[in-house]
Amino acid sequence: MERGHGEMERDDGRYGRERERMVEDQLVARGVTDPRVVGALGRVPRHRFVQEALRERAYGDHPLPIGEEQTISQPFIVGLMTSLLELTGREKVLEVGTGSGYQTAVLAELARRVCSIERLPRLAERARATLEALGYDNVWVRVGNGTLGWPDQAPFDRIIVTAGGPAVPPPLVQQLAEGGRMVLPVGSTDNQVLTLVERVDGQIRERAHSECKFVKLVGKYAWEP
Numbered sequence: 562m563e564r565g566h567g568e569m570e571r572d573d574g575r576y577g578r579e580r581e582r583m584v585e586d587q588l589v590a591r592g593v594t595d596p597r598v599v600g601a602l603g604r605v606p607r608h609r610f611v612q613e614a615l616r617e618r619a620y621g622d623h624p625l626p627i628g629e630e631q632t633i634s635q636p637f638i639v640g641l642m643t644s645l646l647e648l649t650g651r652e653k654v655l656e657v658g659t660g661s662g663y664q665t666a667v668l669a670e671l672a673r674r675v676c677s678i679e680r681l682p683r684l685a686e687r688a689r690a691t692l693e694a695l696g697y698d699n700v701w702v703r704v705g706n707g708t709l710g711w712p713d714q715a716p717f718d719r720i721i722v723t724a725g726g727p728a729v730p731p732p733l734v735q736q737l738a739e740g741g742r743m744v745l746p747v748g749s750t751d752n753q754v755l756t757l758v759e760r761v762d763g764q765i766r767e768r769a770h771s772e773c774k775f776v777k778l779v780g781k782y783a784w785e786p
């Protein structure tokens with residue numbers, strides 16, 4: 562199932578071509594080939610999630626600043642993490658670290674509903690406005706400490722954390738549904754291991770995927786502010 566959210570809002574042409582190149586060179590060439598993931602990154606207008614002055618660089622192979630010392634993740638990382646979630650279109654997803662809302666939009670294209678938590682109110686507000694302008698109506702953005710999860714909406718079929726903490730926050734494990742998958746960076750503040758946590762027959766399985774580098778996950782069960 563593919564959703565064509567906010568088709569009218571998409572400023573294509575030049576950006577559309579840059580997006581196609583991004584998908585080919587940064588995702589497919591490096592092994593992120595899941596057609597649904599490739600399709601979603603090919604549709605979501607990444608330039609709309611960065612400030613005007615940085616739009617020219619929106620499709621480059623790097624993260625970019627989004628204010629408040631935070632960054633929009635590199636396209637490859639968004640593609641990789643989304644692939645690891647193995648979304649089918651039926652899932653309720655929890656995202657911790659809304660940031661620009663770009664990853665949120667990619668998830669919204671591929672899941673039933675996305676509940677996203679951001680600790681910085683200004684970023685949450687801007688992400689909400691961007692997502693609304695693009696027509697995403699299956700996304701809820703809330704301000705708070707995402708390491709506590711979103712108990713009212715739990716359990717979640719999928720959980721993604723887009724900031725790096727020292728360990729897997731226990732409330733997130735508790736809120737992971739049976740058969741669910743969680744992807745998150747775990748490690749030091751300098752570098753982390755992209756970690757996959759699954760709940761299979763009531764048991765928690767954890768495995769390391771690859772190295773990565775994210776901004777700090779802050780709050781209880783994570784780093785001090």
Ligand code: SAH
Binds near residue numbers: 633663684708776
């Ligand atoms: N996926 C986002 C990445 C943003 S960077 C994007 O591509 O734009 C990570 C975000 O996590 C930052 O905005 C930061 O403020 C937020 N964050 C850090 N710790 C958090 C916490 N405990 N709860 C919620 N958000 C948190």
